[in-house]
Amino acid sequence: MLSEIWPLFGLRLRIGDVELRLPTDEELCTLARLAAEGIHPPETMPFEVPWTDVPSPEQERNSLQFHWRCRADWQRDSWALPLMVWAGGLPAGSQGVRAAQFSLRREVATGSWLGSGFQGRGIGKLMRTAVLHLAFVGLSAQHAVTSAFDDNAASRGVTRSLGYEADGVGRKVVRDRVVTAQRFRLTRDAWLARDHPRVEVEGLEPCLALFGAD
Ligand SMILES: CC(C)(COP(=O)(O)OP(=O)(O)OC[C@H]1O[C@@H](n2cnc3c(N)ncnc32)[C@H](O)[C@@H]1OP(=O)(O)O)[C@@H](O)C(=O)NCCC(=O)NCCS
Numbered sequence: 211m212l213s214e215i216w217p218l219f220g221l222r223l224r225i226g227d228v229e230l231r232l233p234t235d236e237e238l239c240t241l242a243r244l245a246a247e248g249i250h251p252p253e254t255m256p257f258e259v260p261w262t263d264v265p266s267p268e269q270e271r272n273s274l275q276f277h278w279r280c281r282a283d284w285q286r287d288s289w290a291l292p293l294m295v296w297a298g299g300l301p302a303g304s305q306g307v308r309a310a311q312f313s314l315r316r317e318v319a320t321g322s323w324l325g326s327g328f329q330g331r332g333i334g335k336l337m338r339t340a341v342l343h344l345a346f347v348g349l350s351a352q353h354a355v356t357s358a359f360d361d362n363a364a365s366r367g368v369t370r371s372l373g374y375e376a377d378g379v380g381r382k383v384v385r386d387r388v389v390t391a392q393r394f395r396l397t398r399d400a401w402l403a404r405d406h407p408r409v410e411v412e413g414l415e416p417c418l419a420l421f422g423a424d
Contacts, residue, residue, distance in 0.1 A: 213413070218284075218291065218420060220413035223340040228333060230305055230340050233277065233294040240301045241294050242273035244325045249303075256323075256362050258382050258391070286422040287311050295324070295337050302328040305337040307345060313422035316352035318345045322365075334368045336407065342372065343409035346401045349423040353398070357391045359384075369394045373404055 213220035223230040233241055246266045250256050255263070264272055280290045290308035294301065303324035309317060320341055324333055345351035357380060358365035374394035382389055418424040 216281075217413065217416035221417055222410075222412040223293070223344055224410040224412075225336045225340045225343075225407055227298045228302075228336045228340065229296045230293040230337060231296075232291070235274075237294055237301070238274055238277050239270070241304060242270035244301055244303070245273055245323070246270050248326045249323050250326070254361065255384055256359060256365065258384060260385055263385070284420065286313070286420060289421065293337075293341070295322075295333070297328055297331075297333050300328075301325075302333060303337070305341055307341040309351075309421075311422075312349070312351075316350065317355065318349075318351050318353075319355050321356070329364060334364065335371060338368050338372060339406050340409050342396070342401060343406065344411060344414070346398050347409075348411055348414050349418070349421050351398060354396045354401070355393065357393045359389050359391050366392065372396065373400050375400075 219232050219234075221231065245262065246269050249262055261272060261276075262269065277292055280292055284290075288310050289312070290306060292304055292306040295303045295305050303322065305320070305322040307318050307320050309315070309319070312318070318341075320338060322334065322337060342354055345354055354374075355377065356365075356369055356374065358369065374396040377393040377395035380391040380393055382391055
């Protein structure tokens with residue numbers, strides 16, 4: 211019933227033993243706990259919004275509110291899809307994809323995290339591949355962008371290995387310090403020119419109008 215009215219709940223991406231889907235509220239609690247258990251060493255901050263600095267249980271509550279806000283604020287011209295990532299059946303992290311005026315701009319932006327025990331095993335590359343497949347093949351996007359701070363070798367490793375080009379720098383204030391973010395851009399042609407692991411997409415057709423991709 212829920213996915214009949216809000217078909218995004220029926221959307222599933224599968225790549226190898228990794229599955230991405232919107233979490234139910236119960237799954238969201240699991241995801242929020244996983245984040246609170248640790249994503250990065252406390253002395254580093256990979257996120258532009260330092261949401262992982264918030265102590266428990268406020269951090270978990272903020273995570274729930276973030277996901278609820280994404281659901282509630284969804285519009286065809288401004289959407290954010292924070293998918294939960296399952297690896298080998300275990301809750302592993304989150305891979306988001308978002309866009310503004312997608313029907314005209316045909317551009318998506320991505321952001322992600324994995325629980326620390328799931329990092330460095332190739333899952334980050336698989337989950338980014340899954341949402342890029344959704345964007346370029348499922349939604350006919352023309353561009354995908356992402357960014358990472360200079361010290362984030364893992365995020366930049368995923369980006370580099372998928373063929374993005376440098377797209378300038380951004381200067382952000384994080385924890386009251388100015389930090390440089392490298393921006394990257396991947397075009398549809400560059401994506402289609404390469405082979406990628408197979409991605410299985412389920413439940414997309416009824417979502418196309420919600421994405422502005424019909
Ligand atoms: C960023 C993140 C999602 C990447 O996922 P991951 O599963 O750790 O990365 P993968 O194992 O898929 O690695 C992908 C590529 O990056 C490389 N890489 C991974 N970690 C690396 C590191 N610490 N240093 C250098 N290269 C690294 C891998 O070798 C691989 O390259 P290859 O395909 O050429 O072999 C994950 O590390 C994470 O959640 N980090 C903390 C949160 C974060 O930084 N989020 C992103 C904010 S911009």
